[in-house]
Amino acid sequence: MLLEKLCNAVGPSGYEGQVREIIKNEIKEYVDEIKVDNMGNIIAHKKGNGTKVVVDAHMDEVGFIITGYNEDGTLRFAALGGINPKIIPSKVVLIGDEKLPGVIGLKPIHLQSKEERTKAVAYKDCCIDIGSNSKEESRKLVKLGEYAIFDTKFSEFGEGLIKGKAFDDRMGCAVLIEILKENYNCDFYGVFNVQEEVGERGAYVSAYNIQPDIGIALEGTICADMEGVPKHLRATEIGKGPAISIMDHTSIFNNEITDAIEKIAEEKEIPHQRRRAIAGGNDAGAIYTVGNGAKVATVSVPCRYIHSSISVASLRDYKNTVKLMREYLKTF
Structure with missing residues (x-):
């Protein structure tokens, strides 16, 4: 399984080489060009006309x-x-x-x-x-x-659940790999960045060099759907689909894009939810502040116990995130 391979790989911030090689091998048949910049970011380009779209995931883990x-x-x-x-x-x-x-x-x-x-x-x-x-x-x-x-190994358990390390953000990497297998009517860049966990450092470099019109960050995000946590404090819930963010500490997400993503989810009957928290930040904060700036959004897979030795997520949420992103990108 792609997720298992990615999550078991070694790739803390600044040491993403093993993850980078896996991703390059997975995507080489589906893109027109692959570049690795001096930071170590992978920039995969599917050449096209019109809107320049970056979909981003970060390779590093805590x-x-x-x-x-x-x-x-x-x-x-x-x-x-x-x-x-x-x-x-x-x-x-x-x-x-x-x-x-x-x-x-x-x-x-x-x-x-x-x-x-x-x-x-x-x-x-x-x-x-x-x-x-x-x-x-x-x-x-x-x-x-x-x-x-x-030292944590990936495995499946329960009914459609998975557990392992580095779900933030190998979830996003796996989703991005899958959506790169399709073709879209835009100038499409799939970017796998380094050093997000220590300040979105890779994303500043890749975004500056690409200068996108739209940037979408794919993430594994916080989830606290457990006994003793009030509903209003549960940022996301496992099993309810990909989470579309409103804002976080680094970005206020573009309503035009988030509304379009939500509309596609409703039309295609893809389970989805709004992320009901503003904590944290991700590469979108870098993408929309460099050069001329860009309209940004974040779509995430809910993950329990994030930034710890082990996280838990739903395979169905992961697959629905792939489906939602493919459908949204087809609207260009």
């Missing part, structure tokens, strides 16, 4: 970077992207291209003082245990600046 060594052989580290420190203790990680296993450690709860038990977990309180007994041994095994990712 991860960690090694910043130092402790005397006992454990490693100091920092986040690559937004990973709340509350969720990291006891998680298994893989370090670098050699996939050296490690476990994120924290002082045991029964040894913590009353003050320690009540304060928030911070990265400085944690370490990565690689089974080493000394700083010297760890230096030989792991270089400073090496990356780490969660």
Whole structure:
């Protein structure tokens, strides 16, 4: 399965090479031209006339970077992207291209003082245990600046559900690959950007070079449809189809485009929902602010537990996102 291949691949921010090779091989038969710019973004072009449309997904996932060594052989580290420190203790990680296993450690709860038990977990309180007994041994095994990712394998479970890492944004990458297999009446660019999780850095470069009229970001987005969360705080819900955003912290999305996408969903009877939150941001924030600017929108696959070691999503939502984007692009 394409999603499984993409989600199991290694690709934290700044280290997207493995994901990039998978995508290039998947799309090469369906596009007129593939370029990789100096940042590492993939720009896939299906040449056409009229409106210049960019559909964007980012290749990188949240991860960690090694910043130092402790005397006992454990490693100091920092986040690559937004990973709340509350969720990291006891998680298994893989370090670098050699996939050296490690476990994120924290002082045991029964040894913590009353003050320690009540304060928030911070990265400085944690370490990565690689089974080493000394700083010297760890230096030989792991270089400073090496990356780490969660050790999580993709699988299906329940009724049509999937679980794995990096759903943000391998979901978007998989959707974009599928829609590139069709032809459309516009000048179409499928762009797979790098370093979104650390500030949409790749998207600024690719958008500046393409100068699109319209930009649509494909994402795996937040979902909190669980017991104890009031309906009005559930940004999206699994099983209710792709989510069309209103705004977020980096973009106010174009009503003309979002209304057109929603109208197509209604006409084609594709399940869909509005994203009922404005938190976060994505590559659309870069696309619509460079050069002459562009009209932008975001369409997302709802994902539970995003930016953690594992997420959950619906295969039906993923397939309906592919269907909705294909139908919308056919309207040009």
